[in-house]
Amino acid sequence: MPNLTNSSRIEPTRTQSSKRTALVVGASMAGLSAAAQLTDIGYLVTVVERAPQLRLVGTPIDVRGEALAVADKMGILDAIRRNKVSSDERPVFTTFVDASGHAVAELPLEMANDSPDDVEISREALINILHARIGSDTKFVYRDWPVALSQTGQGVEVGFAGGSSANFDIVVGADGIHSSVRKLVHGPEHLYRKHLGVYYAIVDLPSGALGIVNESRTYNCPGSMVGINDYGDRAYGVFAFRAPETEYDYRDMAAQRDLLTRAFRNEAGWHIPFLLDAVRDAPDIYFDSVSQVRMSGWSQGRIVLVGDAAHAASLFSGRGTSLAMLGASILAEELDASNHEPSVAFTRYESRLLPVVRKAQEGVIEARDFMVPESQNKINERNSRFPLKSLRH
Missing domain, CATH: 3.50.50.60 (FAD/NAD(P)-binding domain)
Structure with missing residues (x-):
């Protein structure tokens, strides 16, 4: 060590x-x-x-592509695979829900991975x-x-x-x-850093919060996204919202909480109030601009x-x-x-x-627009492309 x-x-x-x-x-x-x-x-x-x-x-993050060969060369690939969080118990990458929490669409796992060998850890x-x-x-x-x-x-x-x-x-x-x-x-x-028009935040949640276990659920309202990702032993709340570059001290936790709270202050759909309470009470959150260098x-x-x-x-x-x-x-x-x-x-x-x-x-802009659509029409259009299994023919 x-x-x-x-x-x-x-x-x-x-x-x-x-x-x-x-x-x-x-x-x-x-x-x-x-x-x-x-x-x-x-x-x-x-x-x-x-x-x-x-x-x-x-x-959780993905180890994919050539990084798998790097991990193998380093002698840690087996340890990475032993600690992966994906399993047959999580058949979809995420389920999209409406403001009442009803499932409206689901994204298959293969849409998120480059190959079956990718490891989520x-x-x-x-x-x-x-x-x-x-x-x-x-x-x-x-x-x-x-x-x-x-x-x-x-x-x-x-x-x-x-x-x-x-x-x-x-x-x-x-x-x-x-x-x-x-x-x-x-x-x-x-x-060198280019803001991509979105801010992103993560907060720890208790496992099994609100009955969501071993799955990912995401709710969109125009220009924003919230989600709960539960991996059995760990759970996280996630936020994303569209906004121009904002001046703030990126090391100031109070400033981060304030920006996040203000971005969602007029939204009460799904579990947004619960997630904002978690942000308020958490000793630490992750918050930053979605950017490229x-x-x-x-x-x-x-x-x-x-x-x-x-x-x-x-x-x-x-x-x-x-x-x-x-x-x-x-x-x-x-x-x-x-x-x-x-x-x-x-x-x-x-x-x-x-x-x-x-x-x-x-392709990052396309991914941004997929996960954080800017209008209700674009949310509906996205959801129509990935109907629930029960609605597929």
Whole structure:
């Protein structure tokens, strides 16, 4: 297991070992995948995470396509499959309901998957599997993040919010759509993040809430969506609503709750009041813009971006985790193949992954309009395409 000691200072790692050193910023899917695979090719890795611990809250995610081969190479595919949440007990991906809760349409599972091999797994389970896969020499530091990056011919001098500084051979920015590394190296967020006209939120619910067990139910009113996804041992409420880009502090939970509450204050259909009460009472919620990140390049010198920091496709793509795992794998492969020459490895990494990213980013607007139709007519049109089994001929 990785070293979980949370030091108040990040010491220069070169003095600890003759190994090459890497700083990974962010301990989510991209960061943990990168840390594991950089360790495999001989790096001494430090992972720094702004949150006080690993972030486990979130709806289940998909491991699909080439990411399955990456998981197999890492030796974690069997563990991922053992922890999958999909089963024969959940025959449909989601059931659409009307304001009274009556089922009006259902989306078959095959509509959500690329192939029968795709694996749906809880965020918590995958985070724990990736975390356990990382070598014991890896150091994790929480409640800290880079505030200064200065490149020299032989490394990157990193200044941290906690007051320490250290030098690393390479720095990997895996800190998500609001990446601090991207901002320090490439400039303000607005240059790269494109808001797709929707905000999205998740809140934990008690399992079996309102009698919904082992299924997903979704209700749409014009321009918004709410749902309850129950996976037996975990349940989540989800929200999405159309809105232009809104100025708010994305780290301010009170501001997030206020935006969400105001977006649904005039809606009382289905279980919206229950879900808003859950938002009010929850110690933590997830809330953010549905956005894409588009960049012409993901590296500068010895600093490189992976995952959503480089190329968020948005949650409507269903491919964020798979892209993160694949990107981390390609990055490690190219570092190893280039004898750890960053300029060569990072260029090859970008050229190999970019076509996959562009494909994942396509079709997201169509998926948005499917899940969050802007009018009642479009809701009715969508539902008519996927009638209940009892109504099919």
